[in-house]
Amino acid sequence: DSGVTQTPKHLITATGQRVTLRCSPRSGDLSVYWYQQSLDQGLQFLIQYYNGEERAKGNILERFSAQQFPDLHSELNLSSLELGDSALYFCASSDSPVDTQYFGPGTRLTVL
Amino acid sequence: QQQVKQSPQSLIVQKGGISIINCAYENTAFDYFPWYQQFPGKGPALLIAIRPDVSEKKEGRFTISFNKSAKQFSLHIMDSQPGDSATYFCAASNPGAGSYQLTFGKGTKLSVIP
Numbered sequence: 001d002s003g004v005t006q007t008p009k010h011l012i013t014a015t016g017q018r019v020t021l022r023c024s025p026r027s028g029d030l031s032v033y034w035y036q037q038s039l040d041q042g043l044q045f046l047i048q049y050y051n052g053e054e055r056a057k058g059n060i061l062e063r064f065s066a067q068q069f070p071d072l073h074s075e076l077n078l079s080s081l082e083l084g085d086s087a088l089y090f091c092a093s094s095d096s097p098v099d100t101q102y103f104g105p106g107t108r109l110t111v112l
Numbered sequence: 113q114q115q116v117k118q119s120p121q122s123l124i125v126q127k128g129g130i131s132i133i134n135c136a137y138e139n140t141a142f143d144y145f146p147w148y149q150q151f152p153g154k155g156p157a158l159l160i161a162i163r164p165d166v167s168e169k170k171e172g173r174f175t176i177s178f179n180k181s182a183k184q185f186s187l188h189i190m191d192s193q194p195g196d197s198a199t200y201f202c203a204a205s206n207p208g209a210g211s212y213q214l215t216f217g218k219g220t221k222l223s224v225i226p
Contacts, residue, residue, distance in 0.1 A: 002155065033213065043156070043201060043216040056211035090155050094212065100146070101212065103155035 003027065004093050004104035012110045018079040021107045025072055025093030031055070032074040033094075033101055034066055038087040049074055081111045115139050116204050118217025125224050131189040133220045135202035138183065142204035144212060147176065147187050150199045150219075159200070160187070192224045 003026035013019055025032050034046040036059075045058035049068035060066075063081075068074040078085060088108050092101035117136045125131045135145075146161035162169045162176040162185065169176045175188040189196055199221050203214040 002157065004155075035214075042218045043203075043214075045213045045215070048211050048213055056213050058213055092155075099212065100158055100161070101214065103148075103157065105153075105155050 002102040002104060004091060004102055006089075006091050006104040006107050008107060009105070010108050010110075012112065013081060014112055015081055015083060017081050017111075018077065019081065019109065021076040021078070021089050021091075021109075023074045023076070023091030023093075023104060025074070025091075026095075026102055029093035029095045029102075030072065031094045031096060031099070032068055032072070033092040034060075034074070034076050035090045035092065035103075036087050037090060037106070043090075046076070078109070083111050085109065086111045115142075115215050116202060116217045118202050118220060120220060121218070122221045123223070125192045125222065127192065127194060127224055127226050129192050129224075131192045131196065131222055131224070132186060133200055133202070133222075134184065134186045135204075135217050136182075136184045137204050139204070139206065139215075140183070141206040141208060142215075144205045144207060145176070145178065145185050146203050146205075146214070147174075148201045148203060148216075150201065156201060189222075192222075194224045194226055197222055197224050 005024045030051045046060040048056040066076045088106045090106045092103045147159045148156035150156045173190045178185045202217040205212045
């Protein structure tokens with residue numbers, strides 16, 4: 001168990017809808033990363049927050065957004081969902097912006 | 113553009129054998145190279161990591177070999193066990209911008225048969 005928690009574990013929704021994925025980092029970790037894992041693209045970095053501020057941005061679509069709250073938990077918002085957004089979404093945390101990342105168990109999103 | 117190329121895609125090894133997974137990278141600014149292990153239904157878990165100032169790092173049965181000039185690194189699993197059956201990902205990052213965002217290889221599915 002990495003100490004990173006993600007909810008929900010599974011999410012099934014329809015095209016055009018909006019969903020929110022939640023991540024609680026390990027106790028004391030200030031940095032949160034979001035990754036998407038799909039069969040065709042593999043594991044891809046989406047976005048990173050450090051202590052509430054956006055630190056780095058990767059291949060994140062404009063329909064997706066994220067934030068990190070004062071209690072350090074983070075949410076990834078996915079809107080206008082398309083079939084191709086079906087994937088596993090992982091959150092990882094570390095105790096500094098440049099340190100080892102510990103991954104959560106992921107949220108499996110299915111868009112029908 | 114795939115910045116980290118991983119091979120093979122799948123690997124079958126007999127129990128007690130050596131599993132070898134290779135990765136090559138293109139971005140010379142990368143200077144942190146971790147390996148992650150992922151079991152079905154779980155998130156990736158850090159196995160071992162190396163920085164380019166050393167050519168080899170060993171932790172238990174797991175060894176990373178690093179060749180900076182060739183821009184290649186590999187994972188060796190000695191005395192492979194059925195419990196090692198998982199998907200392994202190499203990754204790389206350039207923390208120069210203040211972030212360890214990881215660029216992953218496509219993964220290698222390892223099966224260790226008794």
